[in-house]
Amino acid sequence: METSRKHLEDLNEIRQIMERSTKFLSLSGWSGIFAGLFAIMGVIAAYLYLDGGNIYYDESLRMLSGDRQISPRVFLLGDAIVVLILALISAYYFSLKKAKRMGEKMWSPVMRRLLFHLAVPLVTGGLLSLVLIWQNNVNLVAPLTLIFYGIALVNAGKFTHREIIWLGMAQILTGLAAAVWQEYGLYFWGAGFGMYHIIYGTTLYLKYDRKGK
Amino acid sequence: MKNPIRGLNKHFESRVRLGVMSVLSVNEQADFNTLKELLEVTDGNLASHVRSLENQGYLEVNKQFIARKPNTTYRITKKGRKAFEDHLSALESLLK
Incomplete structure (x- = not known):
């Protein structure tokens, strides 16, 4: 009996070590919730700026430039970048906190792999969006940012909690829908970057964070 | 019937060696410090276990x-x- 318990412990430990050495598990649910909240604030700011949605956001970018202090193109780009920075800061902050609590190192080979697989599609999509904005092809920016972000999440999925793959799939589908109904880009953007993140963050929190305390 | 205990490898009796093999079986490679942090062992302890695994050709x-x-x-x-x-x-x- 005694030896069989030792064997069971051995097997459990092997499984844990395998998981810990291949997956970054300190991703906090709170960072998802906060990223979602910041995105929704960004969407509201854009909505108000575009006269409560009375003006299609694609048209406004070309026509309204004259009577505004800053051009809508610059405003929307700045808005998106502020949201991105706030989301990244909160992701870093909450993950660092959780990593400390779990006694896990933040900057590990797994983390580097995770970031690399996340960054390749994300940077590609980001640069492509900048090119499109520069060429006045703003219509496609909302769908493409959603699609590339979704691909990045699916790609990074094998290095962290599996739930992130579902988040990525949802972003891709929303991005495709946003490409079909381009005039509603802002709403799809709000759903993808705002609502989905909050749902995902809450799921992660309920499943892993609360239990871990 | 074959005695299942004979399948157990004596070299893996230590938790540290088992841990090293677990990490390396799912990662292409790992460096000394990563192993040390993952397994929470001291330098000397890890070094001696790693050397014995190396001597086995594992x-x-x-x-x-x-x-x-x-x-x-x-x-x-x-x-x-x-x-x-x-x-x-x-x-x-x-365990079956």
Whole structure:
């Protein structure tokens, strides 16, 4: 009996070590919730700026430039970048906190792999969006940012909690829908970057964070 | 009937060695410090276990310098993977 318990412990430990050495598990649910909240604030700011949605956001970018202090193109780009920075800061902050609590190192080979697989599609999509904005092809920016972000999440999925793959799939589908109904880009953007993140963050929190305390 | 205990590998009796093999079986390679942090062991302890696994031909050692600091990385060998998998199957069959 005694030896069989030792064997069971051995097997459990092997499984844990395998998981810990291949997956970054300190991703906090709170960072998802906060990223979602910041995105929704960004969407509201854009909505108000575009006269409560009375003006299609694609048209406004070309026509309204004259009577505004800053051009809508610059405003929307700045808005998106502020949201991105706030989301990244909160992701870093909450993950660092959780990593400390779990006694896990933040900057590990797994983390580097995770970031690399996340960054390749994300940077590609980001640069492509900048090119499109520069060429006045703003219509496609909302769908493409959603699609590339979704691909990045699916790609990074094998290095962290599996739930992130579902988040990525949802972003891709929303991005495709946003490409079909381009005039509603802002709403799809709000759903993808705002609502989905909050749902995902809450799921992660309920499943892993609360239990871990 | 074959005695399942015979499938257990004596070299994997130590938790540290088992841990090293677990990490290397799912990662292409790992360096000394990563192993140390994952397994929460001291330098000397890890070094001696790693050396014995190396002597068995279960892992491959690669020493190099990164920014003038010595950096040792380990990879599992074919022989090591086979031995580890056999050991795991033996553990499982014992628990059935």
